[in-house]
Amino acid sequence: MADIIIVGGGTAGVVLASRLHQRKPELSITLIEAGPDVTGHAHIANPAEAALLHFSDLDYKYMTVPQKHLNGAPRYNCAIKGLSGGTIINTGGWVRGDKLDYDAWARQVDDDRWSYDGLLTYFKRSEKHFDPNADPAQHGFDGPITTTSVTSSGRKFPLRDTVFNMWSGGLGLKHIADGNNGHPQGITDLVENWKDGKRQIASDTYPLVGVKVLTDTLVRCIILENKVAVGVELASGQKHLVRQGGQVIVSSGAYGTPKVLQLSGIGNPALLSQHGIDTLVDLPQVGTNLFDHMMLFRYWRLRHPEKGLAIGSPLFGGPNYEKGGPVDWLVTAPIPAAPLKVALEKDEGQVSDDHPLLKGPRSHLEMNLLYAVFGAEAQGLTIPMDGNSIMTFFMGCLPTSRGTVTLGSSDPVAPPVIDPNYFATEADKHVMREGFRMQSKVMFDTSEGKDLIFEEHTPPGQAVGGLDATDEQIDERIKLGASTVFHPGGTAAMGKVVDTSLKVYGVKNLRIVDASVIPNPIASHSQVTVYAIAEQAVDIILKEDF
Numbered sequence: 001m002a003d004i005i006i007v008g009g010g011t012a013g014v015v016l017a018s019r020l021h022q023r024k025p026e027l028s029i030t031l032i033e034a035g036p037d038v039t040g041h042a043h044i045a046n047p048a049e050a051a052l053l054h055f056s057d058l059d060y061k062y063m064t065v066p067q068k069h070l071n072g073a074p075r076y077n078c079a080i081k082g083l084s085g086g087t088i089i090n091t092g093g094w095v096r097g098d099k100l101d102y103d104a105w106a107r108q109v110d111d112d113r114w115s116y117d118g119l120l121t122y123f124k125r126s127e128k129h130f131d132p133n134a135d136p137a138q139h140g141f142d143g144p145i146t147t148t149s150v151t152s153s154g155r156k157f158p159l160r161d162t163v164f165n166m167w168s169g170g171l172g173l174k175h176i177a178d179g180n181n182g183h184p185q186g187i188t189d190l191v192e193n194w195k196d197g198k199r200q201i202a203s204d205t206y207p208l209v210g211v212k213v214l215t216d217t218l219v220r221c222i223i224l225e226n227k228v229a230v231g232v233e234l235a236s237g238q239k240h241l242v243r244q245g246g247q248v249i250v251s252s253g254a255y256g257t258p259k260v261l262q263l264s265g266i267g268n269p270a271l272l273s274q275h276g277i278d279t280l281v282d283l284p285q286v287g288t289n290l291f292d293h294m295m296l297f298r299y300w301r302l303r304h305p306e307k308g309l310a311i312g313s314p315l316f317g318g319p320n321y322e323k324g325g326p327v328d329w330l331v332t333a334p335i336p337a338a339p340l341k342v343a344l345e346k347d348e349g350q351v352s353d354d355h356p357l358l359k360g361p362r363s364h365l366e367m368n369l370l371y372a373v374f375g376a377e378a379q380g381l382t383i384p385m386d387g388n389s390i391m392t393f394f395m396g397c398l399p400t401s402r403g404t405v406t407l408g409s410s411d412p413v414a415p416p417v418i419d420p421n422y423f424a425t426e427a428d429k430h431v432m433r434e435g436f437r438m439q440s441k442v443m444f445d446t447s448e449g450k451d452l453i454f455e456e457h458t459p460p461g462q463a464v465g466g467l468d469a470t471d472e473q474i475d476e477r478i479k480l481g482a483s484t485v486f487h488p489g490g491t492a493a494m495g496k497v498v499d500t501s502l503k504v505y506g507v508k509n510l511r512i513v514d515a516s517v518i519p520n521p522i523a524s525h526s527q528v529t530v531y532a533i534a535e536q537a538v539d540i541i542l543k544e545d546f
């Protein structure tokens, strides 16, 4: 019998298992992962090959239910089945986000361990920061995950200065030297967790030697005896038990964790009974509160592609170009509070100026410009990656739309029913329209943009997205083309499903450690937060229980 069983060997599960073993080798830890060990897989080391993993055997290939506010169309939501989880496919953006979001989280659950300062030790513990001269109060230099910036990798893209001037001239934003110190608003070098241009999956950076790892092993449910977790049952029917006083930790990701809980009889009785599952713990918030970041790509034809400005041109290439993404700058911006307040009031009734999304200013939008084109077919466009075009991206960082993850069946192999309810609120619509307009301004209304861009590739049947685009025209573009940034969270939220020590309410010896515990969206990409949650969980578990 194990001391600890971890369900899900993804990002959080691997960190937990590795660190718990490192800190207390006498603990017997079993890590159970539904997918395979991907060591040596052909398409993983090179980040540029991630596209080949989408819709592969490593992808759960989730589709959402038809999205009411996106023309009734479902959306593809990739999630990875394999030891190391999302780190097998993710884009490597290493983005800590905004201090204010973590501080709001801590205030909401009344526990400073989840504030920015409370998590800082763990942000630092996970990283080996690329700049040895960076502020040691903010950065770690001997953690497992090597980070790199555009500058530190030696990439020098031809449009670097032009694009900087577009963002700063168009939006009035300033350069910031460090975008990962909790104050990201401005224009900063993109930071990624590539090491010499290669992917670092969680199980490479956090070794699992000494941990009992079961791969290709799907957990059906947690075994509860009188509301105490005593082990897990596999889809095969086999059982794995923890010793008395041992612990089960669910780290199955924002889609997998609520599914495992619900299959275990922990959830909303009305929903569980639809699948013949007896409710053992009445916890209706399980699987609610799903949030996700939504984004829109836009595509732009270059005026002078012969200068070799983008991937596909034979002239685009240079020292170290393979060391990271074809991007220079990450841009984080607030939006004006007054019109956002009007939108929020349509959703929530009267709100005060102290509303969490108004006071700050908060980091509402993230944007960048890529010297590449991909994904255009989702908007009905055919744009070859031949160096003639580039693309931009913007993401609404603090969505207020909330959705659900529920069971479609009591069969553990069946996918969960995912309804992110994208674009449901007036506030989200307002923020996305602002993002669209900011990009139009940068591309059409700065001297650098006018020199650079010949025209936008407008999706068929859509109005040209010029400076005078109406709300309705922008909404149509978003309904057609918006998609996930693959940052689901919140489905076993702290304060709703788990307490601030990550313990499931109403159950003994059961914790959750993964993206599902984050109570509200963070203006970041989620891996930094997930690594920090797992690092902090190790301290909490060892202090409180072992």
Ligand SMILES: Cc1cc2nc3c(=O)[nH]c(=O)nc-3n(C[C@H](O)[C@H](O)[C@H](O)COP(=O)(O)OP(=O)(O)OC[C@H]3O[C@@H](n4cnc5c(N)ncnc54)[C@H](O)[C@@H]3O)c2cc1C
Residues within 6 Å of the ligand: 007, 008, 009, 010, 011, 012, 013, 032, 033, 034, 035, 078, 079, 080, 081, 082, 083, 084, 085, 086, 087, 089, 090, 091, 092, 093, 094, 095, 217, 218, 219, 220, 251, 252, 253, 254, 256, 257, 260, 485, 486, 487, 488, 513, 514, 515, 516, 524, 525, 526, 527, 528, 530
């Ligand atoms: C395509 C893509 C691009 C991304 N890009 C970025 C990026 O650039 N930057 C960034 O910060 N973040 C990015 N992310 C998000 C980031 O990778 C995730 O937020 C993070 O990996 C989530 O970690 P997790 O531990 O919560 O879940 P996961 O890493 O998803 O791990 C969950 C694991 O649990 C396993 N599991 C589920 N159910 C069971 C079960 N019943 N039994 C056994 N095992 C089970 C799964 O197979 C999986 O391995 C991206 C994600 C994707 C999919």
